[in-house]
Amino acid sequence: MILQKLKGTWIPLVAIGFGLLAGAIIMLLFGYNPIQGYIALWNGAFENPYFTGETIRLMTPYILSGLAVAFAFRSGLLNIGVEGQVFVGWLAAVWVGTAFSLPAFIHLPLAILAAAVAGGLWGFVPGYLKAKYQVHEVIITIMMNYIALYSTNAIIRNVLTDQGERTDYIAESASLKSAWLTELMEFSNIHFGIILAIFSALFYWYFIEKTKYGFELKAVGFNRDASKYAGMSVKRSIIMSMVISGGFAGLAGAMEGLGTFGYMSLQNSFTNIGFDGIAIALLGGNTAIGVILASGLFGVLKNGALNMPTSAGVPHELVDIITALIIFFVAASYMIILFREQIISMYHKLKHKLSNISSKEGK
Amino acid sequence: MSVLQEIIPSAFLFAAPLIFTALGGVLSERSGIINIGLEGLMVMGAFVGIVVNLELAPFMMENFGSTGKLLTPWISILVAAIVSALFASLHAIATVTFRADQVVTGVAINFLALGVGLFLIKQIYGKGQTDMVDAPLNSTDIPLLSDIPFIGPIFFEGTYYTNWLAVILAFVVWYVIFKTPFGLRLRSVGEHPIAADTVGINVNKMRYIAVMLSGFFGGIGGSVFALTFAQNFSHGTISGQGFIALAAVVFGKWHPLGALGAAIFFGVAQSLSVIGSGIPLLENIPSVYLQIAPYVLTILALVGLVGRAESPKALGTPFIKGSR
Structure with missing residues (x-):
């Protein structure tokens, strides 16, 4: 064993x-x-603490995008659409973060939730089309990436601003940053998102290993026909897998919006958080702990490279x-x-x- | 008339690199190897095409004058194609010989191409992007054909030879895949490698050839794009064209002429999103709708019109001799 x-x-x-x-x-x-x-x-x-803080900051969205890809992998799906799901999650988080003024204990969770829901919806489309029409999820998710890229830019330009280059800063109450942490790490961009990322990894582990749904997901990933024969709903598993995967990716977007940047600016191209997520999931063997370790490696490599x-x-x-x-x-x-x-x-x-x-x- | 004269040449220009690359994708996937690395192959093509052009142009212009300047981009494209074919052999080694996951290797190819390209640009030029090339591909009027009334000005005036080369190549690839013994072998390897092996076809050799051809064509696509549009190489020279070419492969149902049609469709859509605001009928539509139209339409087409696309049966599975 x-x-x-x-x-x-x-x-x-x-x-x-x-x-x-x-x-x-x-x-x-x-x-x-x-x-x-x-x-x-x-x-x-x-x-020094500044560099270490930056490494952790880089690692945070990687954990979530790695979990997103790994989750879909477990049910035999390849989610190349994390890039797009990151964008919609980022936008939703910033939207909620700028549009309301609420107490922090409501505002922050609401903004995070919005990101997860937006990412999940973006994942739902390819999941549904795969389940219902057997269209290959790779192609659909690639298309969805471009749709996300152009629509988020259009929303930033026309809805959230008046032809501006970037949105306003989010309200303090929706921010993941804390003065205490920033000072501790000598003014690096580190934020509390890392805690959320680790909790997400725990959720991932629990869902995949300990729940009925997780079991069905894995079963569908191993053998679709056998799972169907055993009375599992393959279609439901496929859709659920893409929705939750998209949810993780949306959270990765929230890390950028509520943590690192505090706003969203017009994007020329993809962030590569999602493409790196494929590598991270693979390197981590699609397990929660593996994804965290692989994200650590990527954070060190990419930040150290600078x-x-x-x-x-x-x-x-x-x-x-x-x-x-x-x-x-x-x-x-x-x-x-x-x-x-x-x-x-x-x-x-x-x-x-x-x-x-x-x-x-x-x- | 004037609207057509505006849209069609620009659509064609957008489409040509996609056609080349998608044809490469068709060849690779017909042999049973998924090629998500098309983007990387285009990056490699763009990188090599630009560097060769920059380095070769002074020499060619000094020794051969204006003829040299005209020849330089073609030599650059040829070198780019050959280097990309060699680069694609990495994908073949990993997926055919070492039975790697084809999608993941393709993703690695994409990262590797950009990493190698930018690393070498820093080594050679000491900065993150190259200068503009002196000898890009230029538009010309094709002799005789451009004198045809109506059709001539739209299709053959101010056009690029590479555009027409792409179209001709699509028919050549169609002929090769469906009318020659080589094509029959290629398809059989992608549909039923074990049967192909039984009748004496070297499955792995066919797959190596197909993947390297996809590199060759992807290299042409990337260098043509770089030498017509960007005219230099940087981080964002190729940004997604390879993925669009991949979509064209699937949209075109793994058929060379289907891929040609799909690539032209994407070309029209892209050119509309760029020049659409100047066209009376489209000027009131917010540009974002024109930008996302090709992608939305692809999804709709895959769901509705095209129906369930029949990919080659052995696509994505490594061939292990002796297995059933």
């Missing part, structure tokens, strides 16, 4: 190792010092190459398994030869 669990964990770890190794080789090839490069990366993530140009002269894009390679190696885990088998068989051959030699010598 323990071995089985370990079997799942060593592949991502080896993949991370390979990715970092490849990054070191690239640095060597281009005449940089890889040790200096990685030290700069590490310092950029943790050197320190690399100044401290070691390495372009920060190197980290994008490293993360891409990590995803690549995890996806091609069969390669890693083959690699391990190769090493094991080499070891056995060697042992065999050695024992042959020693037995001959014995004669």
